[in-house]
Amino acid sequence: MTTVERVQPPPTAVRPKVVARAGLYALLVANAGVVTVFFVQAGFASNALIVLGRLAGLYAALLMAFQLLLVARLPWLDHRIGMDRLTSWHRWVGFGLLWTLLSHAVFITFGYAQSSSMGPVDELVELAETVEGVLRAIVALLLILVVGAVSARWARRHLAYETWHFIHLYTYVAVVLAFTHQVTAGTTFTTSPAATAYWWTLWGVALGAVCLGRLVLPLWRNLRHQLRVSAVVPESDNVVSVYITGRDLDRLPARAGQFFLWRFLTKDRWWQANPFSLSAAPDGRRLRLTAKTAGDGTAALRHLKVGTRVFAEGPYGAFTTLHRTRSETLLIAGGVGITPIRALLEDLHDHVVLIYRVATDQDAVLYDELRELAHAKGAQLHLVTGPATPDKLAPRELARLVPDVAERDVFVCGPPAMTSAVLRTLRDLGVPKPQIHFERFSLAG
CATH class of the missing domain: 1.20.120 (Four Helix Bundle (Hemerythrin (Met), subunit A))
Incomplete structure (x- = not known):
């Protein structure tokens, strides 16, 4: 990679x-x-x-x-x-x-x-x-x-x-x-x-x-960039990545952690806009989104044809490195909430710790990429698996994984219940509010 x-x-x-x-x-x-x-x-x-x-x-x-x-x-x-x-x-x-x-x-x-x-x-x-x-x-x-x-x-x-x-x-x-x-x-x-x-x-x-x-x-922006699907890559049975290219993408003001409202201009889906985060940091040549099947709209992504025109609104969101207050960072993701977190990991260069919370190893989307990227950047990667209860990211467990958590910026993205639980844990551990960054997954995922 x-x-x-x-x-x-x-x-x-x-x-x-x-x-x-x-x-x-x-x-x-x-x-x-x-x-x-x-x-x-x-x-x-x-x-x-x-x-x-x-x-x-x-x-x-x-x-x-x-x-x-x-x-x-x-x-x-x-x-x-x-x-x-x-x-x-x-x-x-x-x-x-x-x-x-x-x-x-x-x-x-x-x-x-x-x-x-x-x-x-x-x-x-x-x-x-x-x-x-x-x-x-x-x-x-x-x-x-x-x-x-x-x-x-x-x-x-x-x-x-x-x-x-x-x-x-x-x-x-x-x-x-x-x-x-x-x-x-x-x-x-x-x-x-x-x-x-x-x-x-x-x-x-x-x-x-x-x-x-x-x-x-x-x-x-859409007239300027002329976006099209360049590849559709199944990541697992229920997760797919869509790669998008266009003209002058180096002039598109997108940042890692942001999302677009995507419309794929097929005869049966042109009217439907879905919010998907970028799952890779923009590199000026292509964009990538990764989505988990959660209905007819996301299921249809697997069947997109190369060359399909795309109308994208955005980029949107404040879940970016623009809001850092510390030099070191903790990234916490749950489920397919890993997509903007994975892009942020690519965009960060100081010491980073990434915690990925999933139910089973099979639910760890893009995990091979994460391991390779973490190794290349010298970041620590923790895969935390198991049922939602007991909470494996409770204050004691999180402090054990990241002893200096209160000295880091913390970016959190995942399902609403997990996000709320992690935010409570961060408050219990005394992480100052300005260092905590999150967006509601139901909107930006």
């Missing part, structure tokens, strides 16, 4: 994740301040309920724009924070948005009902019939309520991903309807040219970020 020497970035005291997260918080707080200033300058309404309703509506609109930024898949944010965490933040901000919108609707309806001496229902009907944009806002709120309902945990467990994703796309319809309501009925941004310019700029940036990250960049 041939390895390519790479210049490895030194550990950094300034965590890229902290910088990116602080930037997002500062952006949200600064815009909340600007919105509040414009709201005060526009003057107050006739009663407190209407004032509260309008302010809640403004903050809801700001959260909606922030939501778009979180899922725009902008490389600078994604490579520092990670898609799994950005997606989690998007989910929780979404629930905050839902309650803020409901507060806006309730306060506005009861506020105007109080002023007109009408009942709340009659007042809502009156507003929908007489005020431009209110009916669109009601439709937008109903759509967001539906999306919020199907995003609850109990609903997600009973819905296929494709069904949930299709329903979730209606959020963009709600965004357009809500924005047209804001610019027609929102007095805060219709009475001041500066406020109007600010609001259009804010939403232009938010929607532009989504268009750039979700559409323009993937299309441009």
Whole structure:
């Protein structure tokens, strides 16, 4: 096996994740301040309920724009924070948005009902019939309520991903309807040219970020690189590696530990995107993914033909050496979670310890490669086999294998239960949080 020497970035005291997260918080707080200033300058309404309703509506609109930024898949944010965490933040901000919108609707309806001496229902009907944009806002709120309902945990467990994703796309319809309501009925941004310019700029940036990250960049990169399947190699009865080549791959900004959303453009699978990590560090000539059969989509990989066109979105993920804080590293993998770990091992040059946790020796995917690579790099490789219980990576066992674990960066990738158990062990052993790096395997595997 041939390895390519790479210049490895030194550990950094300034965590890229902290910088990116602080930037997002500062952006949200600064815009909340600007919105509040414009709201005060526009003057107050006739009663407190209407004032509260309008302010809640403004903050809801700001959260909606922030939501778009979180899922725009902008490389600078994604490579520092990670898609799994950005997606989690998007989910929780979404629930905050839902309650803020409901507060806006309730306060506005009861506020105007109080002023007109009408009942709340009659007042809502009156507003929908007489005020431009209110009916669109009601439709937008109903759509967001539906999306919020199907995003609850109990609903997600009973819905296929494709069904949930299709329903979730209606959020963009709600965004357009809500924005047209804001610019027609929102007095805060219709009475001041500066406020109007600010609001259009804010939403232009938010929607532009989504268009750039979700559409323009993937299309441009795929047109540039013209990816195709170059080989399909069965690794075992239920694991297969797919090699992909293309033009100018040395200019593709992919790093070991990252993943792509892969679409193989066959007549029966072109519509389906699957997230697979790179199982080898990018070398500028080809990419490799390795997948375990877990359904029809992954089973079909074994039957791909050489030359099949590939549409790849990415690279995504913050599970890279960019986030190192120490010179020595511990890599911990479980099952097919070895794929990004194997790529990281290839990319690391300081003293590395790799622990590979599997049920049986036969489950150790790419183990021959790992032994050869570990020998070439002078890394320690531990294959830990056996049932899930008792925990063979409990604090005492892990400290025996790696006595200086608290002095290392630790990268963890595996099934959710194993990852959670290892994270608890690392905390028990006193490994500082900045030295622990992981991505949820359910997203990035």
